[in-house]
Amino acid sequence: MTTTNVLIFSLLLFFIGLFGILIRRNILIILMSIELMLNAANLAFVNFSRQFDQIDGQMAVFFIITVAAAESAVGLGLVIALFRNLKSLSTDDIRLLKE
Numbered sequence: 001m002t003t004t005n006v007l008i009f010s011l012l013l014f015f016i017g018l019f020g021i022l023i024r025r026n027i028l029i030i031l032m033s034i035e036l037m038l039n040a041a042n043l044a045f046v047n048f049s050r051q052f053d054q055i056d057g058q059m060a061v062f063f064i065i066t067v068a069a070a071e072s073a074v075g076l077g078l079v080i081a082l083f084r085n086l087k088s089l090s091t092d093d094i095r096l097l098k099e
Contacts, residue, residue, distance in 0.1 A: 006047040013040035027082070027089045031075045038068045 013036055020033030042061045049057025079089065086093050 003047055003051050007044060010040045010043040010047065013037075013043065025091050027079055027091060027094070030091070031072070031079070035068060035072065038064055 017033040017035075017037035017040065020036065021030055024030055024033065042064055045057035045061050045064070047057075049055065049061075082094060083089055
């Protein structure tokens with residue numbers, strides 16, 4: 001695999017995640033799309049780390065995975081709390097909470 005192929009695949013994954021955030025209304029799908037975008041960035045970091053024989057990119061990936069795990073835990077906790085109150089995971093229903 002060349003660097004260009006991996007970067008194109010990473011870019012494709014990132015835009016699939018971005019498309020999921022912009023189009024979907026289910027909060028779980030939005031959280032999964034954010035995870036997909038973070039993994040696309042991780043793939044690019046590892047690719048550059050391999051290309052330049054440096055470990056910096058892999059260290060950045062470690063921190064991104066840590067932040068993604070914390071984001072998932074907090075996000076899923078919020079999703080459970082919202083579902084208990086609203087009986088829905090639609091972002092349209094969540095907007096009603098501020099009124």
